[in-house]
Amino acid sequence: xxxxxxxxxxxxxxxxxxxxxxxxxxxxxxxxxxxxxxxxxxxxxxxxxxxxxxxxxxxxxxxxxxxxxxxxxxxxxxxxxxxxxxxxxxxxxxxxxxxxxx
Amino acid sequence: xxxxxxxxxxxxxxxxxxxxxxxxxxxxxxxxxxxxxxxxxxxxxxxxxxxxxxxxxxxxxxxxxxxxxxxxxxxxxxxxxxxxxxxxxxxxxxxxxxxxxxxxxxxxxxxxxxxxxxxxxxxxxxxxxxxxxxxxxxxxxxxxxxxxxxxxxxxxxxxxxxxxxxxxxxxxxxxxxxxxxxxxxxxxxxxxxxxxxxxxxxxxxxxxxxxxxxxxxxxxxxxxxxxxxxxxxxxxxxxxx
Numbered sequence: 001x002x003x004x005x006x007x008x009x010x011x012x013x014x015x016x017x018x019x020x021x022x023x024x025x026x027x028x029x030x031x032x033x034x035x036x037x038x039x040x041x042x043x044x045x046x047x048x049x050x051x052x053x054x055x056x057x058x059x060x061x062x063x064x065x066x067x068x069x070x071x072x073x074x075x076x077x078x079x080x081x082x083x084x085x086x087x088x089x090x091x092x093x094x095x096x097x098x099x100x101x102x
Numbered sequence: 103x104x105x106x107x108x109x110x111x112x113x114x115x116x117x118x119x120x121x122x123x124x125x126x127x128x129x130x131x132x133x134x135x136x137x138x139x140x141x142x143x144x145x146x147x148x149x150x151x152x153x154x155x156x157x158x159x160x161x162x163x164x165x166x167x168x169x170x171x172x173x174x175x176x177x178x179x180x181x182x183x184x185x186x187x188x189x190x191x192x193x194x195x196x197x198x199x200x201x202x203x204x205x206x207x208x209x210x211x212x213x214x215x216x217x218x219x220x221x222x223x224x225x226x227x228x229x230x231x232x233x234x235x236x237x238x239x240x241x242x243x244x245x246x247x248x249x250x251x252x253x254x255x256x257x258x259x260x261x262x263x264x265x266x267x268x269x270x271x272x273x274x275x276x277x278x279x280x281x282x283x284x285x286x287x288x289x290x291x292x293x294x295x296x297x298x299x300x301x302x303x304x305x306x307x308x309x310x311x312x313x314x315x316x317x318x319x320x321x322x323x324x325x326x327x328x329x330x331x332x333x334x335x336x337x338x339x340x341x342x343x
């Protein structure tokens with residue numbers, strides 16, 4: 001572990017991903033859950049770039065670029081859904097959104 | 103431990119602090135600030151990994167566009183409706199923490215016991231420098247091997263744009279028309295806005311002294327409807343003798 005290797009990136013990626021996952025599991029605000037999803041996507045990018053760094057490949061960086069593009073598209077659609085939610089149900093609390101269950 | 107690794111751990115530590123701030127903060131704006139901190143530190147880590155282009159993209163797309171979107175939507179949500187101000191669910195928090203710690207232990211053990219080592223690829227530092235830097239090398243790979251994928255990504259972004267418009271527009275037709283009218287009544291220095299078809303009375307010559315131009319620049323008139331405009335004419339005052 002004395003030289004920078006993919007292990008470092010993987011550890012950081014795991015920590016970031018799991019923090020995001022805990023946020024998705026514990027928070028009630030749709031906006032914060034959304035931010036935690038962004039955090040998890042970002043963690044995936046870290047591990048991809050770590051492997052690209054260790055293996056002298058560019059494929060990891062290309063895939064990270066695609067992940068960023070898809071994250072941007074997801075941000076747009078997700079925030080559109082949040083806006084539609086606040087307009088229809090007037091709440092961002094996921095505990096109050098159970099129309100499908102009832 | 104080399105200096106590179108020390109810098110990496112420092113950046114990783116701050117980035118993890120930001121991520122923790124996202125999860126812990128009650129106010130979504132504070133969460134967004136934590137998210138920016140985390141994203142920018144991760145961008146610096148990309149620089150360490152010699153992914154310069156991705157570092158720039160990370161700052162522009164994540165720390166710029168996505169955060170601005172999030173903050174705008176947070177602004178549209180009523181602040182009294184924020185759920186965490188009405189109490190948390192302790193059982194859920196404990197369950198999430200236990201699950202997270204268990205998963206972290208498992209994954210860390212797997213990473214530290216990692217035996218896999220792939221064959222190193224062709225893009226060593228010298229090869230990247232010979233092409234002319236990280237961005238050019240990335241462009242070569244992207245536009246030769248991943249041509250179809252990048253076109254599909256463009257299609258995906260188009261679909262996301264259309265989906266966002268469809269989701270964000272008002273549902274009732276009357277509201278849609280009202281929204282369109284709201285946009286059209288943003289007027290530059292015209293007191294009745296664009297809703298009024300006829301122009302103001304013909305402006306007299308500059309020298310006859312009846313027309314006093316408004317001082318300074320032309321004011322921007324913003325109104326929800328044409329009736330809300332201010333009484334004061336924006337192009338100047340008409341003096342009746």
